[in-house]
Amino acid sequence: MFIYSTQGIILSRSTAGEADAIFSIYTKDFGKILARAQGIKKEEAKLKGHLETLHLSSTQFVLGKNGARLIGASLLNSWPIIRSDFDKSMAALRITETFDRHCFPNDRDESLWNVLLESLTLLERSEFFAGDFQKFLRSFEEKFSVTLGYGDTKSAVSYGIL
Numbered sequence: 600m601f602i603y604s605t606q607g608i609i610l611s612r613s614t615a616g617e618a619d620a621i622f623s624i625y626t627k628d629f630g631k632i633l634a635r636a637q638g639i640k641k642e643e644a645k646l647k648g649h650l651e652t653l654h655l656s657s658t659q660f661v662l663g664k665n666g667a668r669l670i671g672a673s674l675l676n677s678w679p680i681i682r683s684d685f686d687k688s689m690a691a692l693r694i695t696e697t698f699d700r701h702c703f704p705n706d707r708d709e710s711l712w713n714v715l716l717e718s719l720t721l722l723e724r725s726e727f728f729a730g731d732f733q734k735f736l737r738s739f740e741e742k743f744s745v746t747l748g749y750g751d752t753k754s755a756v757s758y759g760i761l
Contacts, residue, residue, distance in 0.1 A: 600661045605629060606675065608715055609654045610699040622650055622669065623699050624658060625715055630707040631698070634660050634667035649674045653681065653691055653719070680723050687722055690732050694718050694739060701747070710746045714739075 607626035615621045618640045625631050638644050649656050649672035659671035681687040698715055702708075718739050727735065744750045 600663070602659055602661055602670065603629070604657065604659045604671075607632070607656060607658050608695070608719070609650055609652050609656065610695045612650070612652060620650075625698050625702065625712065626658070627709075627712050628707065629705060630711070631702045631704050632660070632667050633704055634658075634669045635665070636669040646672045651677070653678055653695060655716075655719075678719060678723050681719070686727065686732055690736055691719060691722055693736060694722075697740070697743060701743075708746070711743075714742055714746050718742075 605626040605628040607624035610623040610625055610631070612623075613621050615635060618638045620636050620639045622634050622636060623631060624634060636644075636646055636650060639646055639650065646669060650658075650669070654674055655676040655678070657673045657675055658669060660667045660669050662668075678691065681691045694715070698711070702711065722735070741750060
């Protein structure tokens with residue numbers, strides 16, 4: 600078996616059996632992948648703290664007959680400022696949900712990876728006031744749409760996509 604290694608942002612997690620979970624991860628090198636983590640719900644699971652929603656992690660996985668199986672992960676960024684602010688957390692979850700819902704598995708797109716990483720980095724580093732979150736999310740959604748090819752050329756040029 601060949602071991603694949605890449606950076607990825609955990610988009611979501613779903614239960615798979617008594618001790619396993621399936622993670623939706625948007626990766627730098629493979630796009631969105633769905634990968635099973637065996638025994639992740641056990642107290643002594645080695646991957647447990649590295650695979651939480653919104654975490655940027657270095658992940659290792661193998662491809663088997665039942666799809667991708669996570670075999671290693673190392674936390675790179677947990678976005679602590681986002682996690683400590685309710686409004687930023689809600690905005691970040693909306694971003695990850697948008698990626699999870701609209702991106703197909705195994706469809707690598709470096710531009711989309713950059714949109715995701717830049718959006719979370721901006722959310723982490725910027726100070727927002729009351730109405731700023733809606734403007735930020737509208738801007739993200741426009742940039743996301745343009746990157747997917749649904750926006751106008753003027754917007755694509757302004758975002759540096761074309």
